[in-house]
Amino acid sequence: MTEPGLLLFGLFFLLLFLGVPILTAVGIPALVFLWTFGLGIQVTAANVYANIAKFPLLAIPFFILAGFVMERAGLSRGLVNLLNMIVGPVRGGLALVAVGGCVFFGAISGTGPADTAAIGTVMIPAMVRRGYAVGFAAALVAAAATTDVLIPPSVAFVVYGVITETSVSRLFAAGVVPGLLMGLALVVPAVAIARGRGWGGESWGTPRQIARAAWDAKWGLIAPAVILGGIYGGVFTPTEAAVVAVMYGLFVGMVVYRSLGWRDLYAIFLDAAVSTAVVMIVVAFAGLFSWTGSTLGVMDRAAQGLLGLSENPYVILLLLNLMLIVAGMLLDAISVYYVFLPILLPLLKRFQWDPVWFGVMMTVNLAIGTVTPPVAVNLYVASNIARTPIEEVARWAVPFVLALAAALLLVVYVPALSLWLPDLLGVR
Amino acid sequence: MRRVTDRLEEGACVLVFAVMTLVAFVNVVTRYLIQYSLAFTEEIVVSLFVWLTLLGTAVAFREGTHLAFTFLVDRAPRPARWAALGLSTALSLALFLALIWFGLLQIQNERLLGTTSEALAIPQWWYTAGIPVVGVLVVARILQGAWRAARRLDR
Numbered sequence: 153m154t155e156p157g158l159l160l161f162g163l164f165f166l167l168l169f170l171g172v173p174i175l176t177a178v179g180i181p182a183l184v185f186l187w188t189f190g191l192g193i194q195v196t197a198a199n200v201y202a203n204i205a206k207f208p209l210l211a212i213p214f215f216i217l218a219g220f221v222m223e224r225a226g227l228s229r230g231l232v233n234l235l236n237m238i239v240g241p242v243r244g245g246l247a248l249v250a251v252g253g254c255v256f257f258g259a260i261s262g263t264g265p266a267d268t269a270a271i272g273t274v275m276i277p278a279m280v281r282r283g284y285a286v287g288f289a290a291a292l293v294a295a296a297a298t299t300d301v302l303i304p305p306s307v308a309f310v311v312y313g314v315i316t317e318t319s320v321s322r323l324f325a326a327g328v329v330p331g332l333l334m335g336l337a338l339v340v341p342a343v344a345i346a347r348g349r350g351w352g353g354e355s356w357g358t359p360r361q362i363a364r365a366a367w368d369a370k371w372g373l374i375a376p377a378v379i380l381g382g383i384y385g386g387v388f389t390p391t392e393a394a395v396v397a398v399m400y401g402l403f404v405g406m407v408v409y410r411s412l413g414w415r416d417l418y419a420i421f422l423d424a425a426v427s428t429a430v431v432m433i434v435v436a437f438a439g440l441f442s443w444t445g446s447t448l449g450v451m452d453r454a455a456q457g458l459l460g461l462s463e464n465p466y467v468i469l470l471l472l473n474l475m476l477i478v479a480g481m482l483l484d485a486i487s488v489y490y491v492f493l494p495i496l497l498p499l500l501k502r503f504q505w506d507p508v509w510f511g512v513m514m515t516v517n518l519a520i521g522t523v524t525p526p527v528a529v530n531l532y533v534a535s536n537i538a539r540t541p542i543e544e545v546a547r548w549a550v551p552f553v554l555a556l557a558a559a560l561l562l563v564v565y566v567p568a569l570s571l572w573l574p575d576l577l578g579v580r
Numbered sequence: 581m582r583r584v585t586d587r588l589e590e591g592a593c594v595l596v597f598a599v600m601t602l603v604a605f606v607n608v609v610t611r612y613l614i615q616y617s618l619a620f621t622e623e624i625v626v627s628l629f630v631w632l633t634l635l636g637t638a639v640a641f642r643e644g645t646h647l648a649f650t651f652l653v654d655r656a657p658r659p660a661r662w663a664a665l666g667l668s669t670a671l672s673l674a675l676f677l678a679l680i681w682f683g684l685l686q687i688q689n690e691r692l693l694g695t696t697s698e699a700l701a702i703p704q705w706w707y708t709a710g711i712p713v714v715g716v717l718v719v720a721r722i723l724q725g726a727w728r729a730a731r732r733l734d735r
Binding site for chain 2 (some may be wrong): 164167168169170171172174175176177179180183193194195196197198200204205206207209212213214217373382387388391392395396398405418421422424425426427428429430432433434436437482483487489525527
């Protein structure tokens with residue numbers, strides 16, 4: 153008999169390449185195999201229901217909603233303005249502001265596209281006005297927004313935590329240093345290119361202006377303290393912190409800035425609801441897919457197959473990362489977690505790898521996937537904002553992807569980068 | 581009328597999401613103030629989450645915004661694109677029709693066994709009902725989305 157796993161995964165990839173929506177491309181093979189192997193197809197509805205109805209997953213809709221609220225409320229504008237006065241004037245300064253803005257907004261929002269939109273709508277036009285190439289500006293913001301996936305809060309870590317039964321708070325803390333590292337790695341090519349082309353920045357702010365800008369940006373500046381301080385002060389669970397972040401954003405947008413009216417609110421809730429659903433329906437059916445695969449014993453055998461290639465953990469790590477980079481080019485992070493984690497978890501046990509470090513490594517990989525075509529959500533969002541063809545943006549993204557890959561190598565081979573902070577904070 | 585049927589699940593999305601947010605926020609506040617978590621609110625929010633997911637799924641099918649790898653299909657000749665659209669539509673329909681069918685079986689079982697929810701002890705099938713009810717809406721939107729995509733291909 154041929155290996156059913158090859159058929160299961162083969163059917164999935166076939167449907168994927170034919171352009172079938174990912175939720176269907178994972179759902180149909182699952183149903184077909186549950187049916188043919190008599191694995192209890194009647195549990196389908198209960199399984200799909202249970203995959204969504206998990207309390208920790210509730211952090212996802214609320215962090216997505218919080219990101220939309222803070223973006224539309226205009227919290228990013230004040231932050232960018234402040235950064236601009238501090239580092240903007242040096243040569244290549246606006247590139248620094250773009251990276252810094254994305255990293256900081258990453259501590260407010262939970263997904264890369266939200267970060268791209270929040271910083272991109274402010275920074276891309278500003279950079280173009282100062283003579284920066286529009287493709288460069290869009291590619292830089294898209295690449296810098298990948299740090300959002302690592303810097304807490306992070307929707308990706310919530311899903312990884314739920315699947316692997318790892319503490320989400322610990323994952324959040326572990327993402328901080330790698331996220332900052334990615335930001336730093338991006339600064340090198342960004343500033344080098346900007347200087348080479350003589351792209352500049354704004355004028356320096358006087359101390360008085362800087363103080364004023366900081367005061368104006370105060371609501372954005374304290375938002376991460378509210379969200380992350382709440383989690384690490386032991387006040388909130390990640391889900392509760394997400395709810396509080398939504399309320400904080402609504403308060404600032406409706407009462408303080410008065411930039412949000414009831415009509416905006418309707419649009420924000422609707423957009424956040426649909427973004428949530430697009431993620432969660434994949435979670436629902438990908439969960440069914442991985443349950444089917446595990447029940448068939450496919451996942452264990454695939455893991456054995458991987459181990460058969462080499463017993464050397466470093467070789468396996470290299471292979472895994474190549475596999476994840478390719479997967480990240482074709483799929484979104486959530487699908488990759490559900491489809492591949494059941495195969496990878498036995499490897500973690502075998503090599504006694506730390507699941508938190510492994511989660512960070514995997515997430516950096518998949519974050520890079522959001523700027524590598526053909527499936528590259530951040531590039532799409534940025535090219536929409538910049539009104540520039542995606543091919544043009546992708547061309548400029550090449551040096552940034554290489555810089556992010558360098559950061560990835562460090563994260564892979566120096567686990568302390570991920571584990572130092574959570575250990576220091578004593579987060580379990 | 582057209583507008584109402586077109587916007588049906590959009591309004592429902594906003595309403596469900598707003599209720600989820602409010603209930604979850606009240607739960608945070610009460611837990612903080614009286615050191616006591618209202619466990620039943622968790623149950624409500626989590627089951628509304630399932631409804632929200634399906635409602636938003638319907639909207640995304642209509643707008644054609646579900647995640648997909650369309651790189652190859654977008655570059656294929658027209659007949660191949662028609663075939664791919666047909667395949668996507670047929671399989672997505674099959675998936676949700678199966679989900680509705682097994683959802684109905686599930687409800688039948690839950691009613692037979694008298695299963696009640698953990699925290700509120702109300703019949704479990706009230707929650708499960710979201711799957712077939714909103715599922716029908718999803719099926720309608722799959723067809724509507726396919727119709728829209730076909731008209732774009734026609735041009």
